[in-house]
Amino acid sequence: MLIFEQSSPGRRGSAQAPAELADVSAIPAGLRRTSRALLPEVSELQAVRHYTRLSQKNFSIDTQFYPLGSCTMKYNPRACNSLAMLPEFLHRHPLAPDSLSQGYLACMYDLQEMLKEVTGMKGVSLTPMAGAQGEFAGVAMIRAYHDARGDKARTEILVPDAAHGTNPATAVMCGFEVREIPTNDQGDVDLEALEAAIGPQTAGIMLTNPSTLGVFERRIKKIAEMVHAVGGLLYYDGANLNAILGKVRPGDMGFDVIHMNLHKTFSTPHGGGGPGSGAVGVSERLKPFMPIPIVAREGDKYRWLTEQDMPQSIGRLSAWMGNAGVLLRAYVYARMLGRDGMHRVGEYATLNANYLLAELKKAGFDLAYPGRRATHEFIVTVKRQAKEFGITATDVAKRLLDYGYHAPTIYFPLLVPECLLIEPTETEAKEDLDGFVRTMKKILAEGVENIQTLKDAPVTLPVRRLDEVRAAKKLDLAWRPEQEAGAA
Amino acid sequence: MPFIPHTQADVQDMLSAIGAQRIDDLFDEIPSELRAKGLDGIPVGASEMEVTRIMHARATRDGMPLNFIGAGAYEHHIPAAVWQITTRGEFYSAYTPYQAEASQGTLQVVYEYQSMITSLTGLDASNASMYDGASALSEAVLMAVRANRKSKSGRILVPRALHPFYRQVTHNIVKNQGIELVEVDYDRPGGHTPVEALAEYAGQDFAAVVIPQPNFFGVLEDVDQLTDWAHANNALAIAVVNPMALALLKPPGEWGETGADMACGEGQPLGVPLSSGGPYYGFLTCKMELVRQMPGRIVGRTLDIEGKPGFVLTLQAREQHIRRSKATSNICTNQGLAVTASTIYMSIMGADGLERVAAASHANTRKLVDKLTAIDGVEALFSRPAFHESVIRFDRPVADVVRGLADRNIVAGYELGRYYPELDGALLVCATETKTEGDLDSYADSLRQVLG
Numbered sequence: 001m002l003i004f005e006q007s008s009p010g011r012r013g014s015a016q017a018p019a020e021l022a023d024v025s026a027i028p029a030g031l032r033r034t035s036r037a038l039l040p041e042v043s044e045l046q047a048v049r050h051y052t053r054l055s056q057k058n059f060s061i062d063t064q065f066y067p068l069g070s071c072t073m074k075y076n077p078r079a080c081n082s083l084a085m086l087p088e089f090l091h092r093h094p095l096a097p098d099s100l101s102q103g104y105l106a107c108m109y110d111l112q113e114m115l116k117e118v119t120g121m122k123g124v125s126l127t128p129m130a131g132a133q134g135e136f137a138g139v140a141m142i143r144a145y146h147d148a149r150g151d152k153a154r155t156e157i158l159v160p161d162a163a164h165g166t167n168p169a170t171a172v173m174c175g176f177e178v179r180e181i182p183t184n185d186q187g188d189v190d191l192e193a194l195e196a197a198i199g200p201q202t203a204g205i206m207l208t209n210p211s212t213l214g215v216f217e218r219r220i221k222k223i224a225e226m227v228h229a230v231g232g233l234l235y236y237d238g239a240n241l242n243a244i245l246g247k248v249r250p251g252d253m254g255f256d257v258i259h260m261n262l263h264k265t266f267s268t269p270h271g272g273g274g275p276g277s278g279a280v281g282v283s284e285r286l287k288p289f290m291p292i293p294i295v296a297r298e299g300d301k302y303r304w305l306t307e308q309d310m311p312q313s314i315g316r317l318s319a320w321m322g323n324a325g326v327l328l329r330a331y332v333y334a335r336m337l338g339r340d341g342m343h344r345v346g347e348y349a350t351l352n353a354n355y356l357l358a359e360l361k362k363a364g365f366d367l368a369y370p371g372r373r374a375t376h377e378f379i380v381t382v383k384r385q386a387k388e389f390g391i392t393a394t395d396v397a398k399r400l401l402d403y404g405y406h407a408p409t410i411y412f413p414l415l416v417p418e419c420l421l422i423e424p425t426e427t428e429a430k431e432d433l434d435g436f437v438r439t440m441k442k443i444l445a446e447g448v449e450n451i452q453t454l455k456d457a458p459v460t461l462p463v464r465r466l467d468e469v470r471a472a473k474k475l476d477l478a479w480r481p482e483q484e485a486g487a488a
Numbered sequence: 489m490p491f492i493p494h495t496q497a498d499v500q501d502m503l504s505a506i507g508a509q510r511i512d513d514l515f516d517e518i519p520s521e522l523r524a525k526g527l528d529g530i531p532v533g534a535s536e537m538e539v540t541r542i543m544h545a546r547a548t549r550d551g552m553p554l555n556f557i558g559a560g561a562y563e564h565h566i567p568a569a570v571w572q573i574t575t576r577g578e579f580y581s582a583y584t585p586y587q588a589e590a591s592q593g594t595l596q597v598v599y600e601y602q603s604m605i606t607s608l609t610g611l612d613a614s615n616a617s618m619y620d621g622a623s624a625l626s627e628a629v630l631m632a633v634r635a636n637r638k639s640k641s642g643r644i645l646v647p648r649a650l651h652p653f654y655r656q657v658t659h660n661i662v663k664n665q666g667i668e669l670v671e672v673d674y675d676r677p678g679g680h681t682p683v684e685a686l687a688e689y690a691g692q693d694f695a696a697v698v699i700p701q702p703n704f705f706g707v708l709e710d711v712d713q714l715t716d717w718a719h720a721n722n723a724l725a726i727a728v729v730n731p732m733a734l735a736l737l738k739p740p741g742e743w744g745e746t747g748a749d750m751a752c753g754e755g756q757p758l759g760v761p762l763s764s765g766g767p768y769y770g771f772l773t774c775k776m777e778l779v780r781q782m783p784g785r786i787v788g789r790t791l792d793i794e795g796k797p798g799f800v801l802t803l804q805a806r807e808q809h810i811r812r813s814k815a816t817s818n819i820c821t822n823q824g825l826a827v828t829a830s831t832i833y834m835s836i837m838g839a840d841g842l843e844r845v846a847a848a849s850h851a852n853t854r855k856l857v858d859k860l861t862a863i864d865g866v867e868a869l870f871s872r873p874a875f876h877e878s879v880i881r882f883d884r885p886v887a888d889v890v891r892g893l894a895d896r897n898i899v900a901g902y903e904l905g906r907y908y909p910e911l912d913g914a915l916l917v918c919a920t921e922t923k924t925e926g927d928l929d930s931y932a933d934s935l936r937q938v939l940g
Contacts, residue, residue: 003600003835016567017841018921022851024736026873031708033738036839038607047835048569051597051828055578058593062577068586075491076581079536085571088547093557094765095902097894100553103546104764117529129619129766132808132818136661143664166820168813175664178813216517247515248522267491270583271825272594273616273785275767315660319560319622319653319754320765332543338533339526341490348492350514355502373517401590409586412809429493430502461589463798471790471802475779477613479603479789 003040003050004479013044038480057462058272059406065432067356069377069409069421070164070212072242072264074349077333080268084328094320098303104324105302109295111331118342119241119258120251121281125290127322131239134259134278135170135206140314141257141282141289142204142233143174148289148312151231154203158232160189162213162413164239167206176203183415187213187369189223202232209253210240210375212413213368214353214421224254233257233286241265242425243350243376246343256283265345266330277326288312293321348426349376356424356433363441368416377423379416380408386418391447393418395454398465399446402458403439490533551897554927556856558877558918559704559902560621560651561765562732562757564845565922566829567836570759574829584785584821588800594824595799598787601831605771608734609727609751610741612776615784616822617769621728621754622657624770625698627783627817628726628752629662629669631774632696634816635749635781638722641693642667645718647681649674649703650728652907670694679707679870679879683717694723699748701729701737705916706853706877707870708737715744724749731771732757732849733875735842741775750774758842759833760826769823769830780806783817848921849876852928856919859932865939869914877918879904879911882939886913892938898931 024032040047059066066073092104112124128134139157146154157171161180168178179197182190189207205227209217217223224234236250236258242265250258262268262277270276282290292313293304304321307313337345353374360380361367368379385391397407397420409421424433446453458464494502499511508514515523534542555563574580578593585591602614618624629644646655646669659669670689675682680703697718701711711727718725727740727748740748756768774782780803788802808815837845853876861868865883882889886903893900905912919928 002596002603004603012838012840013567013836014841016565016836017844018848020848021844022847024847024850026854027708027736027850027875028873031711031737031873033734033736036843037604037734037739039604039837039839039842040835041838041840042835044567044569044836047832048573050835051573051832052576054593054596055573055576056593057591057596058578058582059587059590060578061581066583068583071583073581073583077491077536079539081575081580083540083543085575086543086547088550088552090761090763091552091555091563092550092764093555093563093762093899094561095557095559096550096553096555096899097890099891099894100897100899101550101764103549106546107543114530117527120524129623129823130819130821132820133619133623136818140660140664165808165810165812165815166818169808169811169815169818172813173661173665173818175666218517218519221519221522244518246527247524248518249524252522252524269580269825271823272579272582272591272597272828273584273824274821275619275769275823275825276821316653316656317623317660318766319620319651319657320768323619323766324764325767332539335531335534335539335542336490336536339528339530341533342527342530344489344492347511347514348489348494351494351499351502351506351511354506354508354514358506373514397587398589401587406590407587427491427493430498458589462592463589463796464792464794466588466792466798466800467790468800468802471788471800472805474790475613475776475802476789477599477602477779477786477802478606479600 002479003042006046006050007041009041011041011043064404064406065428065436066406067408067422067424068406069423070239072423072425074267074425075427076267076269080329080332083332084325089328102302105295107328107331109297109302111327111334112295114334115260115279115281118246119281120249121258122284123282123287123290124279125294126279126327127291127318128259128278128280129318129323130274130276131259131261131278132166132170133317134280135166136173137280137291137314137317138235138257138259139170139174141286142235144289144314145286146203153200156201157203158197158205160207162211162415163206163208164212164237167237187211187215187372188217188219191219194226198226198230198232200230202230204233204235206235206237208237208239210243214375214378215369215372216375220253240376243346245346247346257286262326262330267333268326268329275323275326277323277330289314291315291317345426352424352426352428352433353377356422359437360440363437364444368419377421380420380422381416381418383418389448390451391454393420395447396420396443399443399454399457402460405436405439553897553899554930555899556917556919556931557899557902559916560754561762563762563920563922564757566759566761566833569836570829570832573832574825579828580825585801592799595787597828597831599789599799601827602787604831604834606773608731608739609773610739611751611773613779613782614771614773615782615786617827618772618784618819619823620768620770622654624752624772625654625728626658626661628750628772629658629667629696631750631778631781632724632726633667635778636695636724639693639695643694644669645672645689645694645697647672647674647700647703649681649705650698650700651704677870678872679705680709680872683710683713686717690721694721696724696726698726698728701727702733702875705870705879706874707872708875711743715748719746727751729753730757731755732842732846735839735846749778755826755830758830760829767823767826769826781816784819785822845921852919852921852923853878856917856928856931859928860935863936863939876920877916879914879916881914886915889938893934896934898934
């Protein structure tokens with residue numbers, strides 16, 4: 001039931017608004033609203049009950065194992081939330097004077113410094129509000145760098161075909177043409193194709209390492225040399241930083257610019273689809289171009305650097321200073337982990353993934369890259385089972401939901417047919433991984449015995465499989481009175 | 489080990505299942521010269537108790553000054569229920585609802601949000617939100633350039649009375665696609681953007697005209713005339729609005745003869761705390777004929793195989809994970825948690841509650857300006873009616889005044905001189921419903937002392 005369907009004219013949460021309706025006669029009548037917006041008219045209890053019940057219709061990390069590949073669904077420590085929501089932090093206006101913001105600025109400065117160290121980069125800006133905006137900042141800096149050198153011929157960004165869709169979309173937003181580089185059968189970048197693609201038109205290459213195929217790009221040094229030799233720069237998509245946190249630093253691999261998904265690696269919550277945070281790190285030569293604002297320390301005082309301090313900056317990408325509350329959560333997490341804890345993130349994420357890989361292989365599942373080590377994630381393909389029994393990746397995913405597991409990422413990367421991209425993260429215990437393996441085995445057996453069991457799934461959730469074609473054809477995007485569900 | 493549950497026995501069992509001796513062996517594909525040495529620049533780990541001490545000390549240092557800045561981020565009372573429910577683990581620690589059947593909570597919240605925000609703005613369709621108000625405007629501009637088939641120029645008419653950060657962000661996001669923002673000056677002493685100021689551009693090719701309501705100075709624009717001017721000149725009309733103001737003001741969908749084509753803005757006033765500027769969310773709504781040009785996630789209501797209503801992400805063929813380089817935008821998240829808070833906020837407040845908050849904020853700012861301009865050496869700058877912000881000027885350097893008030897724990901307002909040189913010395917002030925008569929007096933008394 002929708003909140004609107006619980007409405008009763010005249011009802012409201014009266015403790016929550018001013019008791020009187022103040023005089024607004026100074027606002028000309030012609031500029032005023034003549035009818036009220038269709039907002040619910042419910043009591044506070046009705047609203048609390050409705051949204052509490054809705055929350056219970058979600059799978060989440062706090063309630064289920066959530067091995068969603070490429071998304072790093074690890075535990076979000078509760079202290080990060082409560083300390084970021086201290087009343088003083090919530091109360092602070094983004095434009096409050098620096099003299100009344102030293103505590104907050106100190107946290108941001110410390111976070112910048114820690115991120116520099118753990119990635120091996122020379123400068124960090126925290127302002128990008130999501131991974132995709134971090135990508136935008138990175139590619140815009142590459143463009144600004146070439147432009148500042150008067151090098152106008154660089155029109156192309158290279159992107160491996162295994163990359164996230166955001167990479168090519170970002171390159172286009174920054175005014176570049178995209179050239180795709182194929183991947184070889186081991187999951188590595190095809191170096192011959194790369195050699196043929198690079199040249200004076202190459203602005204840079206966007207790489208994820210470990211790649212979206214769940215393997216480490218072993219010849220990264222060679223790739224860096226090749227691209228740098230023709231004057232291009234290397235962009236590191238930090239989507240998979242969790243795999244190597246504390247073990248390998250993108251700066252040491254030769255990357256010029258990186259973005260970090262703090263909502264993955266630094267465990268800030270995913271919030272049902274955001275907010276994220278896509279902080280960027282740069283090498284020495286890109287430092288002047290970083291997005292503003294950035295926190296500087298001068299003696300024992302902190303202040304914001306703006307366009308006056310950094311005239312070559314690609315400028316502001318958000319109205320304020322990025323997703324400040326997310327950054328505070330990441331800061332608390334980083335302080336609790338410390339240098340030892342950061343090493344352990346990469347180690348135990350990798351241990352869990354390799355264990356799960358080994359056990360699923362024993363349980364009869366095929367691996368997309370059987371000769372390779374898993375990084376923090378790996379790909380299972382049910383191509384063989386699809387052919388023999390009609391068991392698709394969707395069927396496995398939907399049946400997992402029935403058994404109380406969130407499904408892995410399916411049908412991504414696009415290169416591997418009928419794939420499930422599985423990322424357990426370091427915060428899951430062995431018992432939970434074992435339970436997942438038993439369930440996967442059971443689902444396979446169910447499918448072999450009677451495929452309909454899987455096709456019918458899920459059967460234990462609030463709804464059965466939903467009609468997506470109908471949703472796109474008969475668009476129903478907003479409730480209006482007297483309207484039948486799905487019949488707009 | 490913080491947040492890692494493995495016992496020694498677990499590690500041994502797992503390694504032997506893998507067939508490895510040590511965890512380090514699992515990194516044997518990584519060339520040894522690339523292995524990180526130490527992370528000496530990072531402090532050693534601290535316990536939750538230790539970090540709690542640090543954070544409390546830093547928070548206390550910043551304190552809770554009496555805040556009179558608005559300038560695009562507004563302090564409103566947020567019912568306790570809003571964030572208690574929003575931070576329930578089921579909302580807080582879920583991800584993008586790709587598995588719709590296991591995400592009906594998040595999906596229904598977004599559908600309800602889309603219903604509320606389209607009604608507030610008087611338009612047909614909404615996405616699940618953008619990063620913030622400035623990013624929503626950037627995306628609205630890109631949408632307009634794609635959608636306006638009559639325009640070839642990629643030029644957008646933007647008032648200087650629009651938030652300077654919105655103008656900067658939009659320029660930074662769209663400039664590499666050959667899109668140009670052309671700025672129109674505001675009227676003095678009105679503080680608004682008169683339609684006559686657009687006359688010199690009549691007949692030229694613009695993809696869209698951006699119309700703020702209220703504008704950055706808090707001043708109300710003649711939105712009907714501006715919208716009609718845009719349409720008469722084959723440009724789309726993009727409204728940039730404060731959603732709280734829409735409890736009182738005419739919704740963009742009703743502006744002029746046929747309504748604005750798109751509306752966007754900062755969702756923060758609806759239940760999201762100031763929190764140093766984020767996370768907020770940007771809302772973006774449009775007429776139905778533009779929905780396929782809309783970036784970001786959109787939730788639709790449909791039926792399951794048994795005919796029961798349910799919710800899914802829809803129109804995904806616009807998005808980067810399918811269209812890659814031809815997508816409507818690279819944005820692949822929304823600010824889900826902030827949208828959840830806003831939806832709960834709007835449900836608890838209702839249209840009546842929002843109207844009371846908006847009216848009280850309007851009345852409080854008027855009272856504040858009256859109290860401040862009663863002081864010698866303080867004057868109000870603009871003559872046109874405002875929503876809940878106003879510009880005042882002092883007879884001496886504003887920085888000294890602001891510093892003096894900060895020493896008295898009052899955040900006085902936003903100094904306009906930096907981005908409006910002609911307004912050097914002017915201060916943008918705001919008093920929402922959160923300010924009592926005593927707070928307003930306290931500002932006036934402190935100002936008297938500072939001006940001495």
